[in-house]
Amino acid sequence: MLSINNFSISFNETKILEDINFDVKQGEIVTLLGSSGCGKTTILRAIAGLQKEHDGNICIGDTCVSSKEVYKQDREVGYIFQDYALFPHLNVEENISFALDKLSKKDRNKRVDQLLEQFDIIAHKHKQIHQLSGGQQQRVAIARAMANKPKILLLDEPFANLDSQLRYKTKMWLKNLIKKYNLSAVLVTHDKKEALSISDKIGIIHNKKLLQFDATQDIYSKPVNFYIANFLSEINILPKALIEKLELNVKENQTAIIEISKSKLTNKNTLLEVEIVDKSFCGEYYEILVKDVKNNETDELSMIKSTLENIDLNEKIYLDLKRENIKIILK
Numbered sequence: 001m002l003s004i005n006n007f008s009i010s011f012n013e014t015k016i017l018e019d020i021n022f023d024v025k026q027g028e029i030v031t032l033l034g035s036s037g038c039g040k041t042t043i044l045r046a047i048a049g050l051q052k053e054h055d056g057n058i059c060i061g062d063t064c065v066s067s068k069e070v071y072k073q074d075r076e077v078g079y080i081f082q083d084y085a086l087f088p089h090l091n092v093e094e095n096i097s098f099a100l101d102k103l104s105k106k107d108r109n110k111r112v113d114q115l116l117e118q119f120d121i122i123a124h125k126h127k128q129i130h131q132l133s134g135g136q137q138q139r140v141a142i143a144r145a146m147a148n149k150p151k152i153l154l155l156d157e158p159f160a161n162l163d164s165q166l167r168y169k170t171k172m173w174l175k176n177l178i179k180k181y182n183l184s185a186v187l188v189t190h191d192k193k194e195a196l197s198i199s200d201k202i203g204i205i206h207n208k209k210l211l212q213f214d215a216t217q218d219i220y221s222k223p224v225n226f227y228i229a230n231f232l233s234e235i236n237i238l239p240k241a242l243i244e245k246l247e248l249n250v251k252e253n254q255t256a257i258i259e260i261s262k263s264k265l266t267n268k269n270t271l272l273e274v275e276i277v278d279k280s281f282c283g284e285y286y287e288i289l290v291k292d293v294k295n296n297e298t299d300e301l302s303m304i305k306s307t308l309e310n311i312d313l314n315e316k317i318y319l320d321l322k323r324e325n326i327k328i329i330l331k
């Protein structure tokens with residue numbers, strides 16, 4: 001449905017994105033994830049035809065366009081902006097009608113009422129935008145983006161302005177909407193939990209490049225490098241002493257990692273006895289400074305993040321790290 005090919009872009013001679021390639025199939029939700037300023041919105045704007053100067057091409061269905069070639073109206077794309085971009089001087093009905101200027105007045109009114117019903121905002125039809133809650137404003141923005149029955153929805157940080165309760169509900173609602181109408185959606189966010197919970201596929205952008213683009217489960221379980229692993233999950237980097245003790249084959253350009261949730265301490269003997277030297281509470285886990293008690297020759301301390309659940313601190317304490325949970329990946 002949507003294909004981004006060799007997409008590169010510079011602003012004021014500074015390269016922002018380089019050779020980006022990915023596809024979005026019909027019915028698929030793809031999330032572009034990356035830190036602030038990495039170029040996520042720029043990709044959405046280019047897909048919508050709002051950012052015309054770029055290299056490479058963008059294909060929607062069978063139509064491939066490079067810079068400047070096709071007007072955005074032809075692209076069958078609905079764009080939901082981060083700040084919703086509703087017109088403050090128009091009411092709800094007028095905001096949605098605005099997107100339907102090609103229809104007759106009668107058809108326009110009919111379609112607006114249909115959308116207001118569909119998005120459960122009919123009661124707010126005549127309200128001004130400032131009279132709506134954040135969640136209601138978002139529904140108006142989505143109704144406006146859906147007005148022309150687009151094939152592709154572009155969503156820029158769609159949950160950023162909602163509180164956590166509403167965020168969860170809206171996420172599920174939006175996911176169902178996209179699936180029900182078999183749309184393709186590209187969503188951008190810097191929130192990894194959001195990305196993991198809504199997406200079929202995730203692309204991670206860093207240092208101008210799309211580092212990895214994969215199905216959500218795959219990118220989470222098989223990150224190609226440390227940046228991605230660290231971005232998507234809470235991990236421990238195994239200290240050198242532990243790598244040696246576990247006889248792991250870790251090359252110069254590699255690092256060994258394990259998720260915090262799989263980094264356990266136990267009172268059962270695992271042969272990796274440690275002494276807790278210090279601990280700091282960090283909410284979901286503790287940062288624990290441990291010393292290898294078996295190795296008297298070294299005073300080296302290692303930091304491990306773990307919970308202290310089911311641990312008797314007065315007994316001998318051991319690290320419990322299952323080999324199959326340790327990943328060796330590129331630095």
Ligand SMILES: Nc1ncnc2c1ncn2[C@@H]1O[C@H](COP(=O)(O)OP(=O)(O)OP(=O)(O)O)[C@@H](O)[C@H]1O
Nearest residue numbers: 011012016034035036037038039040041042043190
């Ligand atoms: N029209 C423009 N002219 C010059 N620089 C621009 C323009 N648009 C974007 N940029 C720059 O390109 C970079 C990427 O911006 P973009 O908005 O795509 O990032 P982002 O990943 O969406 O960030 P955020 O998560 O903070 O919204 C930024 O450094 C930004 O300042």
